[in-house]
Amino acid sequence: MTSILSTYLIIFAGLNPVTCPKWLPGTNVPLPAGVTLSPEQELQNRMRCYCQVIKREEAICIRSNTPRSQCVQRTETWIRENLQLFSIDRFNVPSLPRRNLMINVGVGR
Numbered sequence: 001m002t003s004i005l006s007t008y009l010i011i012f013a014g015l016n017p018v019t020c021p022k023w024l025p026g027t028n029v030p031l032p033a034g035v036t037l038s039p040e041q042e043l044q045n046r047m048r049c050y051c052q053v054i055k056r057e058e059a060i061c062i063r064s065n066t067p068r069s070q071c072v073q074r075t076e077t078w079i080r081e082n083l084q085l086f087s088i089d090r091f092n093v094p095s096l097p098r099r100n101l102m103i104n105v106g107v108g109r
Contacts, residue, residue, distance in 0.1 A: 018057045020049035
């Protein structure tokens with residue numbers, strides 16, 4: 001709900017949400033239609049987008065005399081929507097198996 005609200009605030013503030021292309025891994029070629037990326041490649045693509053597109057757009061936004069807080073908010077919204085890996089349910093975390101640990105202690109001669 002908060003990300004939807006953030007997106008609406010950005011749009012009403014006059015800032016368009018930033019969109020990123022998907023690239024073929026290791027190239028500057030856009031991903032052809034029908035081609036999908038593995039989860040690892042998708043994460044790499046999003047990180048590349050953040051470094052090459054999102055941060056550049058934030059700098060352009062700030063230089064164009066838009067209030068800095070709005071520019072930063074747009075970047076933070078993109079991060080929440082695109083780089084959140086998973087949410088942790090702290091009440092449903094599996095416990096780790098218990099293991100015995102054997103230690104050899106040598107006595108000096």
